[in-house]
Amino acid sequence: MTACTSPVPPADIFPTEQWQHIHQLLQPLQASQALWLSGYLAARATANDPAPSAAASAAAQTITIAYGSETGNCEQLARQLQQKALAAGHAAQLIDLAELKVRQLRKLTTLWLITSTHGDGDPPLGAIDFHRDLLATEKLELKGLEFAVLALGDSSYERFCQTGIDIDLALAALGARRISERLDCDVDFESSAQNWLQARLEELPEAGEQAAIAVVTSSPKAAGTTYSKQQPMHSEVLEQLCLSEASREHGNYHLSLALDEGSMPLEPGDAVGVLASNPASLVAAVLDCTALAADAEVQIAEQKLRLVDALSEQRDLAIPGKNLLLQWAQWSDNAALAALVEDNKELRNWLKQHHVLDLLQNYPAQVPDAQALVDALRPLQPRLYDVANYIDPEQDELHLLVKRFDYTLGNQVHPGIASHYLCNLGLGDSVRIYPHRNPRFALSPRTEPVILIGYGTGLAPYRAYLQARAARGDSNPCWLVLGEQYYEQDFLYQSEWQKWLESGALTHLDPVFADDLPRRELGCVFNEQEERLQQWLAEGAIIYLCGDKATLTRCEQRIQALHAKANGLCEASSAKEWKALVSGGRIKRNLY
Numbered sequence: 001m002t003a004c005t006s007p008v009p010p011a012d013i014f015p016t017e018q019w020q021h022i023h024q025l026l027q028p029l030q031a032s033q034a035l036w037l038s039g040y041l042a043a044r045a046t047a048n049d050p051a052p053s054a055a056a057s058a059a060a061q062t063i064t065i066a067y068g069s070e071t072g073n074c075e076q077l078a079r080q081l082q083q084k085a086l087a088a089g090h091a092a093q094l095i096d097l098a099e100l101k102v103r104q105l106r107k108l109t110t111l112w113l114i115t116s117t118h119g120d121g122d123p124p125l126g127a128i129d130f131h132r133d134l135l136a137t138e139k140l141e142l143k144g145l146e147f148a149v150l151a152l153g154d155s156s157y158e159r160f161c162q163t164g165i166d167i168d169l170a171l172a173a174l175g176a177r178r179i180s181e182r183l184d185c186d187v188d189f190e191s192s193a194q195n196w197l198q199a200r201l202e203e204l205p206e207a208g209e210q211a212a213i214a215v216v217t218s219s220p221k222a223a224g225t226t227y228s229k230q231q232p233m234h235s236e237v238l239e240q241l242c243l244s245e246a247s248r249e250h251g252n253y254h255l256s257l258a259l260d261e262g263s264m265p266l267e268p269g270d271a272v273g274v275l276a277s278n279p280a281s282l283v284a285a286v287l288d289c290t291a292l293a294a295d296a297e298v299q300i301a302e303q304k305l306r307l308v309d310a311l312s313e314q315r316d317l318a319i320p321g322k323n324l325l326l327q328w329a330q331w332s333d334n335a336a337l338a339a340l341v342e343d344n345k346e347l348r349n350w351l352k353q354h355h356v357l358d359l360l361q362n363y364p365a366q367v368p369d370a371q372a373l374v375d376a377l378r379p380l381q382p383r384l385y386d387v388a389n390y391i392d393p394e395q396d397e398l399h400l401l402v403k404r405f406d407y408t409l410g411n412q413v414h415p416g417i418a419s420h421y422l423c424n425l426g427l428g429d430s431v432r433i434y435p436h437r438n439p440r441f442a443l444s445p446r447t448e449p450v451i452l453i454g455y456g457t458g459l460a461p462y463r464a465y466l467q468a469r470a471a472r473g474d475s476n477p478c479w480l481v482l483g484e485q486y487y488e489q490d491f492l493y494q495s496e497w498q499k500w501l502e503s504g505a506l507t508h509l510d511p512v513f514a515d516d517l518p519r520r521e522l523g524c525v526f527n528e529q530e531e532r533l534q535q536w537l538a539e540g541a542i543i544y545l546c547g548d549k550a551t552l553t554r555c556e557q558r559i560q561a562l563h564a565k566a567n568g569l570c571e572a573s574s575a576k577e578w579k580a581l582v583s584g585g586r587i588k589r590n591l592y
């Protein structure tokens with residue numbers, strides 16, 4: 001992290017003696033202390049300060065780089081941009097949209113905002129409140145704000161880059177000045193996004209005497225690790241266990257991966273990115289259809305590699321993408337394909353229902369060369385998996401809970417690339433991983449009761465929480481409500497929960513097996529045990545929800561309805577109160 005470089009500030013801001021005094025105090029600070037202090041001072045300067053002071057105006061000259069990110073791409077770009085701005089001598093603060101309030105925009109002068117879109121055209125989880133509040137705001141005057149938006153998305157989705165579009169339009173509608181047209185990037189965003197970053201830096205005036213201050217009001221990057229998406233750790237598989245009944249079609253697997261002690265400083269609630277490889281049979285089928293040589297040399301970014309390795313590790317061989325379809329229409333010289341790509345709606349529909357092999361096998365084509373194929377395919381995206389164990393400094397293993405996943409396109413069932421890759425790994429195999437911090441889902445240090453609600457693989461972070469609670473001797477009440485399909489097949493980690501019940505790390509355990517008869521919804525538990533729910537909520541309980549989005553959202557709605565009924569709240573008041581609970585950190589969601 002870039003620390004303060006400390007030129008002497010102008011005397012009208014700090015008299016020499018006072019500056020010497022401050023300088024003396026700052027000198028012995030460790031990097032983490034300096035970082036904390038910089039965040040504290042920035043927050044003070046931008047807090048409700050009625051008289052614009054010198055400090056506030058200095059803070060106002062700071063460039064604010066805000067990001068909304070779910071799987072880390074936008075966050076990574078935003079961090080790079082901050083580093084570049086600092087290196088060029090500009091004051092730049094980095095902030096997660098999860099931490100930015102719409103009213104704070106009035107205090108900013110330059111905002112560079114980088115956001116992705118998730119769900120079905122929805123904001124990334126952390127940016128939901130900012131996005132909603134911004135779009136609902138009418139009265140805020142943002143005449144003093146200049147902004148630029150970089151939107152990341154995936155053009156195979158109907159609502160491509162929708163969050164970036166919404167935010168860009170809303171900022172302009174509130175009077176902010178757009179310094180550059182929004183850039184919408186597809187999954188192969190790297191080079192165009194880098195150009196956008198560069199353009200922002202080139203627009204800035206020469207950095208003056210101003211100190212370069214790294215202000216981070218966002219989540220810290222996994223400190224103490226050098227591993228990243230670009231430079232992943234190669235971790236050895238130590239154990240692979242099917243936790244579900246052997247007959248289960250979509251079983252759940254427990255994986256244990258080797259770590260060097262201290263190499264992945266992750267907290268309970270964090271995830272790892274997994275760089276999966278495509279199955280050899282799929283790579284072989286693509287090579288077969290294209291009649292290209294497996295060892296032809298290709299280049300991806302700076303890296304030169306064999307076609308077979310590029311197809312195996314770096315290119316998405318399942319989702320075709322618009323680019324491939326356009327190219328294939330030319331290479332195949334097929335009239336039906338040519339007509340299809342002329343109609344944007346038809347093209348999008350076709351992409352949603354077909355696999356790469358549908359295209360390659362059904363429309364014979366002459367691919368010009370290996371590089372052209374690699375350029376037309378989408379990059380293979382990493383997948384995030386929540387860490388299922390507590391990683392203390394001595395821990396040399398990382399655990400994952402993985403459900404084997406299949407999906408259907410047309411009449412054909414296809415294996416999920418990452419989940420099948422992980423479930424098929426054998427002992428001693430190597431897997432590429434990197435840390436992904438998720439402080440929004442960290443186990444709160446507060447002492448109020450906690451209610452953990454999870455479905456399927458949504459249990460993974462709770463296993464990490466309970467290991468941490470047991471190790472630390474946390475004594476606040478903890479209630480785990482876990483859901484899966486069948487009692488006989490899916491009671492994941494049963495003996496461990498039982499052990500924590502006995503030790504007191506866990507106070508109550510309520511398993512719900514939704515597909516056993518009579519069928520039960522996860523939320524039924526709260527109707528059946530309403531007294532406890534209401535009492536815990538009154539005591540300030542923190543609710544965690546993790547796993548399948550639809551299931552957990554229904555469960556949350558049921559709890560909200562019970563809370564509203566018990567407190568005599570009308571719909572509007574209930575919505576307001578629930579929103580306050582969410583922003584107060586009492587409802588934490590990790591949904592997918």
Ligand SMILES: Cc1cc2nc3c(=O)[nH]c(=O)nc-3n(C[C@H](O)[C@H](O)[C@H](O)COP(=O)(O)O)c2cc1C
Nearest residue numbers: 069070071072073074116117121153154157160161
């Ligand atoms: C589950 C899921 C849903 C997505 N939905 C959309 C979408 O509706 N529209 C879109 O343009 N991109 C969508 N994307 C693509 C992401 O915006 C894209 O991968 C982006 O690079 C992610 O950036 P992030 O890692 O900063 O969140 C989706 C991605 C995932 C994994």
